[in-house]
Amino acid sequence: MTASIHHKVINLISLFTVPILTLLDPKLFHLYGIGPSWAILFLLAWAIKYGRFSGAIIGLCLGLMVDEINSTAITQIPVLLILGWWWGNMGKRSLKIENIFNIGLMSWIGTIILGLSIWLQTILKYQEQELDSLLQWGWNNLLSQSIVTALVAPVIIIWLTKIWSRR
Amino acid sequence: MxxxxxxxxxxxxxxxxxxxxxxxxxxxxxxxxxxxxxxxxxxxxxxxxxLPGSAQKEWISNGVRIEQQAKLILLEEDNKRLRELLSLQKSSNKKKITAAVISRTPSGWWQQIIINKGSIHGIKIGNSVVGPGGLLGRVQKVTPTTAIIQLLTSPNSRIGVWAPRTKRHGLLIGLGTNRPRLIFFEREPKEKPGDLISTSPASTLIAPNLPVGIIQLVNKQAMPSPYASVQLIAAPHAIDWVQIKLK
Structure with missing residues (x-):
């Protein structure tokens, strides 16, 4: 029992790589100048492994971490929280989302929802007059980030869940 | 025979x-x-x-550079004196801080760069940040040792700018793409493609007289107000060091 708590603490510490990766923004994973959403990748891995309640809390934590390093008042917390709950539910019902295609699809849908929420908040908060002017920016970010996240997801999430379960 | x-x-x-x-x-x-x-x-x-080929060319260009620097110093002195006469905000005797860029995301949802100097070095929210070529953006968030700078291309960036040739004001709005949009206040703008855009000489929010960009296209038929596309001079994709102008 103590050993499993100890492992969970170590796994929690590994979540702090999310802000570091977001800050580093490695060019290796760039698609059209935009990197994947690391918060989505770690959240999906965590929610699959530890269930809905833990997934929602980690979604909140990841949202707080990611919001801290962004300049604007736009928040990613609600979407990450809901996604953590949803994916945790799927993992608990053992819907076999641990297979490569499902992981890719889930991370793709998650990134799309996250991107849409950021886009909507930007429009509501900053650019009320000129909605058309943000179309190109929004579509470009939404599509490239979701595609690159879905491509990276199977590799990283399977690797992460293996590392976490090995301990 | x-x-x-x-x-x-x-x-x-x-x-x-x-x-x-x-x-x-x-x-x-x-x-x-x-x-x-x-x-x-x-x-x-x-x-x-x-023959004295490349070396001579270097001497000449060196000479030209020194001449231009000397001219710049003289003009700055002159500018300072005139500004004092007009009791405008002083641009040249302001303190500058040089900082290294530690993280940059020039495209994507957040168009920002993060530098390694913060509030303990005297940086405050709203300070102008200058890179090689001109204005890059403004400080949006400050921590004790870092500062997040919102680039001019960011969709939530809007600053007042000035066209030196026509001597008129405009509003520069980031669209998330490489070229922000300049919105004119007049019904019929006289600006042309190729005009320089700078910060206003009488500005108090941003450091005055900094080059910002060059007008690439003017759309006079745009419905709510005419606008222009501006190509920024400073490129955030390749900048490692920036200067922060303190107020």
């Missing part, structure tokens, strides 16, 4: 002794008749390494 053969043979040998000289003469004649000044070309080719 035999003697005549022998005679011919001797005659050929006689010419053969002057083979080189004859070749030279014939080629000279050829050059003379074709009027090609091949000697000058060969001379130029041979003396190329001896």
């Amino acid at each position: 035999g003697s005549s053969l022998r005679f011919n043979y001797f005659r050929w040998r006689y010419f053969r002794r002057f083979k080189l000289i004859l070749f030279l003469a014939s080629s000279l004649i050829l050059i003379r008749f074709t009027k090609t000044s091949i000697f000058i070309d060969i001379y130029a080719l041979l003396t190329k390494p001896l």
